[in-house]
Amino acid sequence: MAVITYREAIRQAISEEMERDPKVFIMGEEVGIWGGTYAITKGLMDQFGDKRVRDTPISEAAIVGGATGAALAGLRPIAELMTINFGLVAMDAIVNEAPKYHYMFGGQMTVPLTIRAVGGGGRQLAATHSQTLDVIFAYFPGLKVVLPATPYDAKGLLKAAIRDDNPVLYIEHSLLYPHKGEVPDEDYLVPLGKANVMRQGSDVTIVSYSRMAQISLEAAEALSQEGIEAEIVDLRSLRPLDMETVLDSFRKTFRCVIVEEGWKSYGVGAEISTRIYEEAFDYIDAPIKRVAGAEVPMPYARNLEQLAIPSKDDVIQAVHEVLGIA
Amino acid sequence: MSTKLTMPKLGFDMTEGSVQKWLKAEGDSVQKGEPIAEIETDKATVEFEAPNSGVLQKIILPEGKTVPVGDVIAILGEVGEAPAAKQENGQQPAKTIQAPATEQSIPRPQAVEKPPAKEEAEEGELTPLRRGPDKSPSRPAAKAPTRTEAPAGGTDGGAQDRVKASPLARAIARELNIDLTAVPGNGPGGRVEKKDVELYAEKMKSQAATAAAAPAQTTPVMAPARQPAPAPAAEGQLQEFSKMRQAISRRMTESKQTVPHIYITSEVDMTDAVALRRQINETMAEDSRISVNDFVIKAVARALESFPNLNASYQEGKLRMNAQINIGVAVSLDNGLITTVLHQANTKSLGQISREVKQLVKRARExxxxxxxxxxxxxxxxxxxxxxxxxxxxxxxxxxxxxxxVGSAHPKPVVVDGQVVVRERMRITISADHRVSDGAEAARFLQEVKKQLQNPMVLVVG
Known part of the structure; x- marks a missing residue:
C-alpha cells in the first residue's frame, strides 16, 4: 500500500475513473490549464485532453446546470466548484434540479452527477469563503452528501460517487489536502452511506466527519493518555446517514459527543443526538454533547478564526463533561 | 427543617410495603427511636422508628395502602416548626391532607377535603361548572394527585422526590428491580448513572437476604404455634402462596440449586447439659428458664470463633469474612417460618441469650x-x-x-467405658457450603460444638 496525500488520492480517483470509463469527464473553473485552484486536476488536461477536462466560465449555475444536462444525456460528469460557498449560486441546480429528475419522472432517467467542492475554514479566507454548509445540502432527499476524512476514503468514496447513478455532492476539506495515509494500489470503492469506526473505544462515542474526524482522533489519542478510550465514528456521508453504526457504538459506550465544524444550531449534532434519543433512549447515561463552530460569520483574523473552529481541546473538554470529570 | 420519611427497605427482597398502623397521629411529638408506625412487608410487620425527634407533621400514606420503597410516607418536622406550607408531595390522596394550622387562619372556601380531580374526571361529568370550585388559587391540594404511584424503578415522580438518573441507569434499575431513590448518585450534580446502579446492585447482592426464609422448619424455645384447623380444600384447587410462602419457596429453591451442600452428623452427649439446665432452671421463674437450644446457640457461637470460614459468606466467587457472629434462629409461624437474628451471640452470656431469644421469638410470633x-x-x-x-x-x-x-435430646443406651449405660443423646447435623468449606473442617467444627456442649460449665462460665 502506498502512502499518499488526500489531494493525490482525489486526483487518482478522478484519473482512474476517467481511464476506466470514457463517459467520465470533469468541468469547472481553472480545472484545465491551471490544474485546479487546489491543484487537484494538475496534469489531467495533458492526459485526457480539453474535451474531457473542461475549463468553464465563472458561473457555478452554468457548471452544475450544464453537468446535470450532460448526466441526463448519458455522461458521468464531475462538476468542480472552487468552494462550496459558490455552490450557493448554483443552489437551484444542486438541490432543485439534479436530485429531482429521477424521482419526478418515474425513473425514466438517472443523473449520475458528481459535484466536487471544497468546504470548511481555517485558511483565513473570511466569512464568505470559509463556511461549512454540509447540512444545507444534506437536507435534500435525492442528493447524496459525502465528506471524506482520510486519503483512503477520499479515493474510495469519490470512485463510488462517480459510479453512483444518483447526484452526489462530494465535499473536500482544504486543510486535509496535505494529510497523508495508506491507500491500496488496486482499485477499490468505499460504499456511500456506510460510516467508519476509525478508532475503537469503550468510554465514549465521538461522532464526527471530514476534518473534525481527524481532530477527534487527535483528541482521542490525548484522552487515551488519561485512560479514557474514545470510539470514533466517522460518518463519511451525511446522506445517507449511517445511524446503525452510530447506535451500535453508542449502545456500547452509553455516552456521545458529536463534533462538527459547522454551526451548532440545526446541525449534524442536533440530528444525531435526536436520533439517539429516538432509538436508544434507554442506553443514555449522560447528556449528549455537541462540539461545533462558533455561531458567528467566520472571522478573518487568525486568532479569532482559530477560536471559531472546534479544536482538539474543545473535544477533550466535551468528553470530560460527558464523563462527569469536567 | 422537616424530614421526609420514606418507605424503608427492610430486607433485600423488599420492593414495596404498607403502613399497617400509624402509632402516632399528626401533630404528635415523637422521640428519636420511638416507633411511629408498623410497616408491613411481604414477610413481616416491622416497627418503624423515628430517625430523629420532632413532630409528626403530616401523614402521607394512609394505613393499608402499598407503595414502593423510597416513597414518602410522612413528614417529620422539628419541634415548634410550622408545618410545610405547600404540599410536599403530589401523591397523597386528598382525604389524608389536613389543612395545616398556619393555613387555617387564611379564609379558604371548601378547604382541601374534596375528592381529587382524577375522581371527578372518572365520574364522567363534563359540565364545566364542575370546575368552578377548583378555581381558588390558594389551594394547593386542589391540583390533586396527578400521580398515584411510582413505578418500581422510580422512573417517575413529582418534582420534589424525583431522582436524577440517566435513562440507562433507570433502565438497569427497572431490570434489576432496584429503587433508584436508594442509589447514591456519583454523576454530575448527583446524577445516578449506570455504574452507580451496578455498584449498588453488587452491594445489595452481597448483603443478601439473611432475613428472608429460614431453611428447615423449627421452633426453638417456644411451644409450636397453634395450627388453625385447615379449611377443607376442594380436590385440585389451586391456592395462591402467601407472600411469606413465596419468599421461602424462592430462596430455598435458589439455595438448593446454587449452593453445593455437604452434610455431616454427630451425636452429642447432653447428659451433663440437661442436668445443668435442670439445676439452673430450678432457681428460675418459669418464664425465664433456659432451653437446650440456648446451650446450642452459645456453643455454636463460641465454636464459630475458631472457624471463621463457616461464619463467612460466599460472594461472587470470593469469601466474604464476617467480623460479627450473628446467629440466625429459625422460628416457625402459623403461616411459614422466619429467621430472627441474635447479634454477636458469642459475646453474650447464656442468660442473656435466653432472654433475647425469647424476645425475638415473641416479636416474631406477634x-x-x-x-x-x-x-x-x-x-x-x-x-x-x-x-x-x-x-x-x-x-x-x-x-x-x-x-x-438439631434433633431431640432423649435417653438412649450407649457404651461408656465398656458398660451399656443410659445417656441423654442429641444428634446435630451441619449443612455446609462446600464452595467455602470442606467436610473435614465442618467435622472439626462439629467436634468443637460437641466439646462445648459436653462440658456445659464452660458455657455458663465463659
Missing amino acids: NKFRPDDLQGATFTISNLGMYDVEEFVAIINPPEAGILA
Whole structure:
C-alpha cells in the first residue's frame, strides 16, 4: 500500500475513473490549464485532453446546470466548484434540479452527477469563503452528501460517487489536502452511506466527519493518555446517514459527543443526538454533547478564526463533561 | 427543617410495603427511636422508628395502602416548626391532607377535603361548572394527585422526590428491580448513572437476604404455634402462596440449586447439659428458664470463633469474612417460618441469650419485628428437638456458609467405658457450603460444638 496525500488520492480517483470509463469527464473553473485552484486536476488536461477536462466560465449555475444536462444525456460528469460557498449560486441546480429528475419522472432517467467542492475554514479566507454548509445540502432527499476524512476514503468514496447513478455532492476539506495515509494500489470503492469506526473505544462515542474526524482522533489519542478510550465514528456521508453504526457504538459506550465544524444550531449534532434519543433512549447515561463552530460569520483574523473552529481541546473538554470529570 | 420519611427497605427482597398502623397521629411529638408506625412487608410487620425527634407533621400514606420503597410516607418536622406550607408531595390522596394550622387562619372556601380531580374526571361529568370550585388559587391540594404511584424503578415522580438518573441507569434499575431513590448518585450534580446502579446492585447482592426464609422448619424455645384447623380444600384447587410462602419457596429453591451442600452428623452427649439446665432452671421463674437450644446457640457461637470460614459468606466467587457472629434462629409461624437474628451471640452470656431469644421469638410470633431482627445472620440454627426428631438436614440460608440442624435430646443406651449405660443423646447435623468449606473442617467444627456442649460449665462460665 502506498502512502499518499488526500489531494493525490482525489486526483487518482478522478484519473482512474476517467481511464476506466470514457463517459467520465470533469468541468469547472481553472480545472484545465491551471490544474485546479487546489491543484487537484494538475496534469489531467495533458492526459485526457480539453474535451474531457473542461475549463468553464465563472458561473457555478452554468457548471452544475450544464453537468446535470450532460448526466441526463448519458455522461458521468464531475462538476468542480472552487468552494462550496459558490455552490450557493448554483443552489437551484444542486438541490432543485439534479436530485429531482429521477424521482419526478418515474425513473425514466438517472443523473449520475458528481459535484466536487471544497468546504470548511481555517485558511483565513473570511466569512464568505470559509463556511461549512454540509447540512444545507444534506437536507435534500435525492442528493447524496459525502465528506471524506482520510486519503483512503477520499479515493474510495469519490470512485463510488462517480459510479453512483444518483447526484452526489462530494465535499473536500482544504486543510486535509496535505494529510497523508495508506491507500491500496488496486482499485477499490468505499460504499456511500456506510460510516467508519476509525478508532475503537469503550468510554465514549465521538461522532464526527471530514476534518473534525481527524481532530477527534487527535483528541482521542490525548484522552487515551488519561485512560479514557474514545470510539470514533466517522460518518463519511451525511446522506445517507449511517445511524446503525452510530447506535451500535453508542449502545456500547452509553455516552456521545458529536463534533462538527459547522454551526451548532440545526446541525449534524442536533440530528444525531435526536436520533439517539429516538432509538436508544434507554442506553443514555449522560447528556449528549455537541462540539461545533462558533455561531458567528467566520472571522478573518487568525486568532479569532482559530477560536471559531472546534479544536482538539474543545473535544477533550466535551468528553470530560460527558464523563462527569469536567 | 422537616424530614421526609420514606418507605424503608427492610430486607433485600423488599420492593414495596404498607403502613399497617400509624402509632402516632399528626401533630404528635415523637422521640428519636420511638416507633411511629408498623410497616408491613411481604414477610413481616416491622416497627418503624423515628430517625430523629420532632413532630409528626403530616401523614402521607394512609394505613393499608402499598407503595414502593423510597416513597414518602410522612413528614417529620422539628419541634415548634410550622408545618410545610405547600404540599410536599403530589401523591397523597386528598382525604389524608389536613389543612395545616398556619393555613387555617387564611379564609379558604371548601378547604382541601374534596375528592381529587382524577375522581371527578372518572365520574364522567363534563359540565364545566364542575370546575368552578377548583378555581381558588390558594389551594394547593386542589391540583390533586396527578400521580398515584411510582413505578418500581422510580422512573417517575413529582418534582420534589424525583431522582436524577440517566435513562440507562433507570433502565438497569427497572431490570434489576432496584429503587433508584436508594442509589447514591456519583454523576454530575448527583446524577445516578449506570455504574452507580451496578455498584449498588453488587452491594445489595452481597448483603443478601439473611432475613428472608429460614431453611428447615423449627421452633426453638417456644411451644409450636397453634395450627388453625385447615379449611377443607376442594380436590385440585389451586391456592395462591402467601407472600411469606413465596419468599421461602424462592430462596430455598435458589439455595438448593446454587449452593453445593455437604452434610455431616454427630451425636452429642447432653447428659451433663440437661442436668445443668435442670439445676439452673430450678432457681428460675418459669418464664425465664433456659432451653437446650440456648446451650446450642452459645456453643455454636463460641465454636464459630475458631472457624471463621463457616461464619463467612460466599460472594461472587470470593469469601466474604464476617467480623460479627450473628446467629440466625429459625422460628416457625402459623403461616411459614422466619429467621430472627441474635447479634454477636458469642459475646453474650447464656442468660442473656435466653432472654433475647425469647424476645425475638415473641416479636416474631406477634409479627412485630425490629429491622435488626431480620438482618445480618451469619450462621443459622434450626432446632426441631421438640417434635421428637432423631435427626434431619437443613437447607443453607444464603449467603451463610452453614446451618446446624438439631434433633431431640432423649435417653438412649450407649457404651461408656465398656458398660451399656443410659445417656441423654442429641444428634446435630451441619449443612455446609462446600464452595467455602470442606467436610473435614465442618467435622472439626462439629467436634468443637460437641466439646462445648459436653462440658456445659464452660458455657455458663465463659
